[in-house]
Amino acid sequence: MSSAKEVVVIGAGIIGASIARHLTTAGARVTVVSESGAGGVATPNSFAWINASWGNPEVYFRLRARAMAEWKRLANELPGLPLAWCGGLCWDLPADKLETYAAEHSSWGYGIRRVDRAGAAGIEPNLAELPDFAVHVAEEGVAEPVAATKALLADAEQRGARIVSSTVMGLVQTGGRTTGVDTAHGLLAADEVVIAAGVGSPEIAATAGIRLPIEIPPGLIVYSRPYKKLLNGLVLAERLHMRQTAQGRIIAGSDFGGADPGMDAAATARELFAALQAMLRGGDGLELDFHTVGYRPTPIDGFPIIGRAEGMDGLYIAVTHSGITLAPAVGLFAAREILDGERDPLLAPYGLGRFAQ
Template identity: 80%
Template structure:
């Protein structure tokens, strides 16, 4: 490994921050360039559920569970990361599908507990609408997204990282078929490698080098209450509403964890969603809507992450995905190893760009 390798990370969301922190910790000279502050644009609008749930094929499940373990390591290494393993109560599938999911993931080692209505009430006593059958995973959790991103970048700056916020990358610089830096509104920076981790903005940046990133950016609306007394113990993944209570006491919710479809009138949709959320909670008479947010989730067209170097274009690494909160610690660790040591972790094998050429 060359400790003096010059790396530019484009993007200051949770993925960019994790990649940058792991690179700086490993001894690289890292510059983060972002047209936003710490957190980027998608990360602040994240539901922030850390999990390996849902209909994942086993290889993706293994990557997600590895990253859940890496969250514990990262929170130990970086002071100030707000991480809580609060558990998740889920009934967002018909009972037969919920049971099939439980059977499959339990066989893979996921800690799923089946609960009835009374069991659900013990876990979340302030819910007014309880399912007859639900699943509880105690090992699921949350990391407050902006605070976690800021903690990573602050610690990385202490390790020598250079932060250039409020600066847009206008183009990737190519020299003899290799990416050698970035052009910005304020000038040019050279690098041995450039990492694109700019979320929804990644395709436009990659296109300046002739690289197509097959990414969609569906919107997701989440409502945020004013801070309130504690009503929820963990994540609630209901059949029409997903919600949790943040570290500062806000209850946030979407029609799913990615957020609701904002429709033609996001404010009206937000008010309806908040009313539905409030009706699901006991002792919520004084709960007030503070604001709604609409985030655009960078989602590769097949639903799985894009992580790795661009074939035929050396000096460029891509790290773009939905589920950024869950995957950030493992992606940061594995990307840093690959960038500095050319060592690709086997868990990343399915997620290179070459799969879209087939």
């Protein structure tokens, strides 16, 4: 590893912030460039669930489980990092599929506990609607996304990183190698460039002739005004996913990615908030404060794109929908690969080369 390696990270969301922080910790000279400021575009609108839950094959479960462990490492290194290991109560699947999920993930080492109606009431006593059968994972948690991103960037800055607010015009190439970033405020030269710009990544990559097959589905999330404590952890119900923030806001979407905003996002938000109120004892005292519509950078096969761009030296790409869960592992693994050339085996399935360019 060269401790003098110059790296430009494009993007100041949770993924870019983690990569920048891990690179500076390893001794690189890092510049983070972003037009949108700390948090980027997708991160502030995230449900921010940290998990290795249902719906994924074992190889992806292993990456997510490792990322959960890396969050705990980061919390030890950065006291005050806004995390809460509050646990998740889930019944967002038909009973047979929920049982299959519980059996499968238990065999993989995930800490799933089956609960009945009384058990669910003991975990979340303020639920007005209770399932006959649910599962609870005590090790799941949440991050306060913007505050966590700012904490990572602040630590990177303290270690010498520069944060530049500017529009990225494109990548600079010399002799088949990426050698810098052209910004509205001038050229940033680099030994290596990292594209971690979320929904903006495809446009930036295209300036080097690289196609990133990414979709950007919208997700609407509603936010209550701060309120007394009604929820102990994450609730992943059939029609609604919700949690309560450290500030007392209850946030919810039709699932963790948010709701389809439809033709009238404000009307959708009001309907969603009414469903939230109906699900909680004492929910009639909640007031809708605002809603957000976030756009999720989602590779078309649903899995991350993490690694070097084949045929283009000096360029690394890190784009994924599960940014909150994966951020600390992506940051650690990307820094090692960029500086030492060591690719972690957990990243093996997630190179850009799996897509035909």
